Amino acid sequence: EVQLVESGGGLVKPGGSLRLSCAASGFTFTYYSMTWVRQAPGKGLEWVSSISSNTTYIQYADSVKGRFTISRDNARDSIYLQMDSLRAEDTAVYYCATNVGGTIDAFDYWGQGTLVTVSS
Amino acid sequence: DIQLTQSPSFLSTSVGDRVTITCRASQVISDSLAWYQHKPGKAPKLLVFLASKLENGVPSRFSGSRFGTEYTLTISTLQPEDFATYYCQQYHSAPVTFGQGTKLEIK
Numbered sequence: 001e002v003q004l005v006e007s008g009g010g011l012v013k014p015g016g017s018l019r020l021s022c023a024a025s026g027f028t029f030t031y032y033s034m035t036w037v038r039q040a041p042g043k044g045l046e047w048v049s050s051i052s053s054n055t056t057y058i059q060y061a062d063s064v065k066g067r068f069t070i071s072r073d074n075a076r077d078s079i080y081l082q083m084d085s086l087r088a089e090d091t092a093v094y095y096c097a098t099n100v101g102g103t104i105d106a107f108d109y110w111g112q113g114t115l116v117t118v119s120s
Numbered sequence: 121d122i123q124l125t126q127s128p129s130f131l132s133t134s135v136g137d138r139v140t141i142t143c144r145a146s147q148v149i150s151d152s153l154a155w156y157q158h159k160p161g162k163a164p165k166l167l168v169f170l171a172s173k174l175e176n177g178v179p180s181r182f183s184g185s186r187f188g189t190e191y192t193l194t195i196s197t198l199q200p201e202d203f204a205t206y207y208c209q210q211y212h213s214a215p216v217t218f219g220q221g222t223k224l225e226i227k
């Protein structure tokens with residue numbers, strides 16, 4: 001059974017940093033591109049960042065470019081999202097997801113999400 | 121960026137109804153469109169990919185179709201567990217984008 005478990009969310013002050021983790025199991029992690037998607041309170045889903053299986057292809061939404069860094073550790077079946085210079089508008093539930101195929105694709109498995117709150 | 125416009129944003133409906141949700145793309149995206157179901161506090165669930173392909177395990181009352189740049193998700197006979205928010209997503213080109221969502225509410 002595919003499982004994605006996010007962790008690392010919490011309350012952080014504006015300008016602060018946070019590192020999210022997503023631990024994967026139940027599939028051959030090294031084969032798949034992975035993605036972070038977020039949902040701000042009362043809003044819809046917003047794509048944040050994707051990383052290819054071998055890390056050669058990485059993309060970011062304009063809203064986070066230069067502040068967030070996605071990475072993966074194929075030995076640990078995990079992906080990460082380093083979030084720096086956080087803003088109030090980054091407050092959201094952050095989901096990790098598996099890409100069906102390539103780095104630009106649909107997402108067939110999702111975690112339950114981890115809540116990030118940016119507030120003073 | 122490719123814009124996806126979903127309609128309606130809210131739909132008050134009843135168990136047993138037939139429901140159609142529409143997603144219009146701002147440019148040609150071929151069949152690179154997916155539909156998701158999202159319930160509060162849960163992980164989003166992929167229902168349809170490639171515009172009309174049903175994901176494994178998704179009930180056959182769900183179906184997707186395409187006409188040009190207009191895509192529809194149809195639920196043939198609404199069940200109690202179908203009350204949720206539905207999103208379309210394009211993956212024709214980066215950045216991938218989502219529609220704003222359609223919330224199905226119990227009438």
